[in-house]
Amino acid sequence: MTSNLLKKLNFKRNWIYEVIVTTNGDGRNAAPMGIYTPDFEHICLNVYKSSETCRNILNSKIFVVNFVDDIELFYSASLDTDLEYVGNSLVLNGASGYLELEVNGIERSDTVTKLSSRIIDYSGEGEIYLLNRxxxxxxxxxxxxxxxxxxxxxxxxxxxxxxxxxxxxxxxxxxxxxxxxx
Ligand SMILES: Cc1cc2nc3c(=O)[nH]c(=O)nc-3n(C[C@H](O)[C@H](O)[C@H](O)COP(=O)(O)O)c2cc1C
Known part of the structure; x- marks a missing residue:
């Protein structure tokens, strides 16, 4: 996967996009998170150390970013209830596209861990909606x-x-x- 992908998807450098991050740990976990790219090569996120998302990503090194344009889905992800996945994957039903990512950098600070990741896989139908507030x-x-x-x-x-x-x-x-x- 090349840097072209994020440019094609219309990412802007260092803009924060709201997505639903899904991870594997003690079962599947979903949480709304903000992601950004500093260089059109990597996807970064700053996660609270106390979150299950952070723990799961540090353990498995793999996570999925689901692009979603439905606040109700964000709400469900926030509560982690009523979510449906595509088969056994980490891809959410209702996502217009997704990135599968692998961690390649970890920076720890007091409350937040900054994770950098590289793209392993992408799939999306037509134009994906990047949610920036x-x-x-x-x-x-x-x-x-x-x-x-x-x-x-x-x-x-x-x-x-x-x-x-x-x-x-x-x-x-x-x-x-x-x-x-x-
Ligand atoms: C739109 C939205 C964006 C969020 N962005 C982040 C974020 O970038 N980093 C973070 O640690 N928490 C973020 N949160 C809060 C987490 O979703 C929340 O702490 C969640 O409970 C963590 O769940 P988990 O423990 O299952 O990982 C965000 C919440 C919302 C609603």
């Missing part, structure tokens, strides 16, 4: 900026989030412009 946060900021009483503190907070999850995006530029005007 910046677009919705920017829209929310725009709405807030039109209210009679403007919640500037909230807009500033969302701006910080947007800078983190979609660096150098038009969403960052637009919200910066909104802040300069209010």
């Amino acid at each position: 910046a677009k919705f946060l920017a829209l929310e900021c725009l709405i807030m900026s039109t209210k009679p009483v403007i919640a500037k503190k909230q807009i500033l907070e969302y701006y910080q989030v947007i800078k983190k999850i979609a660096p150098r995006s038009r969403y960052e530029r637009i919200v910066k412009d909104i802040i300069d005007r209010i």
